[in-house]
Amino acid sequence: MSGSANHQFRKAKSLIASLLCSVAALLVIAPLGLIFFYLLRSGLSSLNVAFFTNLPRPVGEPGGGMANAIVGSGELLALASLIGVPVGVLGGVYLAEYGTARVNALLRFVADVLNGVPSIIWGVVVYGLIVLPFKSFSAYAGSLALGFMMIPLIMRTTEEVLLLVPGGYREAALALGISRWKTIVHIVMKTASKGIVTGVLLALARIAGETAPLLFTAFGNRFWNRSLAEPIAALPLQIFTYAISPYDDWHRQAWAGALLLVAMIFLINLLVRFLTRGRAARVA
Amino acid sequence: MIETLPAMQTTRVRTVDFMQPLTDQPQPDAPAFGVKNLSMWYGAKEAIKNVTIDVPAKRVTAIIGPSGCGKSTFLRCLNRMHELVPRTRVEGEVLFAGQNLYSPDVDPAMIRRRIGMVFQKSNPFPTMSIAENVLVGLKLNGVRDRNLLNERLEKSLRMAALWSEVKDDLRKPGISLSGGQQQRLCIARAIAIEPEVLLMDEPASALDPIATMKIEELITELKANYTIVIVTHNMQQASRCSDFTAFFYMGALIEFANTAKIFSNPTRRQTEDYITGRFG
Numbered sequence: 204m205s206g207s208a209n210h211q212f213r214k215a216k217s218l219i220a221s222l223l224c225s226v227a228a229l230l231v232i233a234p235l236g237l238i239f240f241y242l243l244r245s246g247l248s249s250l251n252v253a254f255f256t257n258l259p260r261p262v263g264e265p266g267g268g269m270a271n272a273i274v275g276s277g278e279l280l281a282l283a284s285l286i287g288v289p290v291g292v293l294g295g296v297y298l299a300e301y302g303t304a305r306v307n308a309l310l311r312f313v314a315d316v317l318n319g320v321p322s323i324i325w326g327v328v329v330y331g332l333i334v335l336p337f338k339s340f341s342a343y344a345g346s347l348a349l350g351f352m353m354i355p356l357i358m359r360t361t362e363e364v365l366l367l368v369p370g371g372y373r374e375a376a377l378a379l380g381i382s383r384w385k386t387i388v389h390i391v392m393k394t395a396s397k398g399i400v401t402g403v404l405l406a407l408a409r410i411a412g413e414t415a416p417l418l419f420t421a422f423g424n425r426f427w428n429r430s431l432a433e434p435i436a437a438l439p440l441q442i443f444t445y446a447i448s449p450y451d452d453w454h455r456q457a458w459a460g461a462l463l464l465v466a467m468i469f470l471i472n473l474l475v476r477f478l479t480r481g482r483a484a485r486v487a
Numbered sequence: 488m489i490e491t492l493p494a495m496q497t498t499r500v501r502t503v504d505f506m507q508p509l510t511d512q513p514q515p516d517a518p519a520f521g522v523k524n525l526s527m528w529y530g531a532k533e534a535i536k537n538v539t540i541d542v543p544a545k546r547v548t549a550i551i552g553p554s555g556c557g558k559s560t561f562l563r564c565l566n567r568m569h570e571l572v573p574r575t576r577v578e579g580e581v582l583f584a585g586q587n588l589y590s591p592d593v594d595p596a597m598i599r600r601r602i603g604m605v606f607q608k609s610n611p612f613p614t615m616s617i618a619e620n621v622l623v624g625l626k627l628n629g630v631r632d633r634n635l636l637n638e639r640l641e642k643s644l645r646m647a648a649l650w651s652e653v654k655d656d657l658r659k660p661g662i663s664l665s666g667g668q669q670q671r672l673c674i675a676r677a678i679a680i681e682p683e684v685l686l687m688d689e690p691a692s693a694l695d696p697i698a699t700m701k702i703e704e705l706i707t708e709l710k711a712n713y714t715i716v717i718v719t720h721n722m723q724q725a726s727r728c729s730d731f732t733a734f735f736y737m738g739a740l741i742e743f744a745n746t747a748k749i750f751s752n753p754t755r756r757q758t759e760d761y762i763t764g765r766f767g
Binding site for chain 2: 375
């Protein structure tokens with residue numbers, strides 16, 4: 204084979220490889236575009252004031268909304284954060300600052316397994332832990348299931364960002380006679396605060412759309428939730444109920460709910476981008 | 488652990504118990520540190536071998552020696568900073584103000600409030616302003632008195648020869664300063680809690696000659712009030728700004744004498760070889 208032909212052959216191979224990579228990249232981006240396109244087309248028309256302010260109405264009666272589900276999701280996420288954020292952040296602090304190598308290896312392994320546990324399993328666990336003993340579906344049960352899911356997510360991201368803080372800052376603080384705990388809180392965690400917040404937001408974005416763990420914990424509710432010990436509506440649950448119903452009216456509302464949910468998650472991710480950009484600038 | 492408070496130090500500080508000595512003040516001519524048969528291991532590796540030395544108070548003592556000879560490790564044994572590295576072990580004693588730093592009832596945090604440290608790489612806290620950096624040691628140790636804090640801020644920055652350069656920018660981030668200014672900020676941060684000793688671990692080795700000169704001038708000024716122990720790679724620096732010099736080699740103290748004597752007429756052959764550049 205002549206040198207030139209060999210060159211042509213290699214150029215062709217290079218072209219094919221880069222084409223394949225470009226197609227793969229396009230396939231990564233395409234779903235998000237498609238999701239937004241379909242949701243906007245099908246849901247935007249139903250996203251009106253009534254959707255945000257009214258309770259669901261019986262089939263055929265116009266003007267129903269998802270106000271209770273929107274508020275319910277907010278309550279569930281807030282309660283889940285009360286459990287997931289402190290435990291997850293403190294667990295991450297343990298991993299990064301206190302644990303010995305052997306304990307840490309075990310903890311990381313457990314956290315990674317927990318991250319991979321299918322979300323419906325969390326629902327089953329909390330069903331057994333809370334719903335059965337108290338004989339009621341409740342907002343508590345739903346948020347506990349979501350909180351459990353947040354813990355390993357937040358723990359690992361917190362650990363990672365704390366380990367990014369240079370050891371020189373810990374040394375400098377300890378050399379000033381500052382106690383270890385104050386060094387961790389006021390120096391290390393403060394330096395990594397944006398990263399910790401980012402981890403929390405990503406965990407929230409991850410669980411905001413979870414349906415499976417809520418199916419037999421929060422259960423859903425067609426009315427306002429009056430007590431956290433009672434079943435509560437949530438956006439993903441409401442979408443699920445409406446989407447599997449046979450009514451066009453409810454389908455349209457399900458599309459609107461899905462659009463709202465995706466928009467929320469999109470906004471959280473934008474916020475994360477904004478925060479991490481600030482951090483990168485500071486490091487540089 | 489803490490005995491009576493000397494009248495001079497009872498100023499306005501309510502919560503600052505860290506200015507109290509562990510025992511009575513040392514005699515004026517007593518050494519700041521009495522190190523006796525100090526050995527230190529990283530795991531199974533002996534990094535400091537049976538070192539005995541009296542570090543004079545209110546003087547500058549330089550520690551020189553080739554890389555890996557244990558000079559930084561020795562410095563860290565003087566305020567127990569080596570304990571941050573896992574699996575280290577110390578034998579022997581370090582007497583400071585009449586008390587062994589390694590006796591079981593001594594809290595390392597208390598030690599470090601009296602024995603400050605400046606590191607090779609300047610490390611102002613990136614989330615804090617210049618003023619916050621200087622005052623962080625006091626604030627996190629419970630000092631709330633506004634007047635005292637303001638007074639200390641100016642005093643520490645003046646002592647660190649930084650006040651005139653930053654007095655209008657106290658709220659700017661500490662890391663916005665130049666490298667040499669950052670190191671002086673770290674010195675101000677260390678002296679704001681009014682320690683009795685300053686340990687300096689190659690404080691100028693990352694700085695340009697002009698910034699280095701400023702740090703050296705500063706060391707000469709600070710020795711009126713502080714016992715200074717400085718680890719340095721730079722023998723000119725040791726001869727310029729120290730009163731006493733200790734030469735370490737392979738974890739052992741080879742020679743300790745007047746700086747003038749070490750550099751003009753060393754007793755030991757190894758010292759002479761090192762300072763004349765035959766090795767190291």
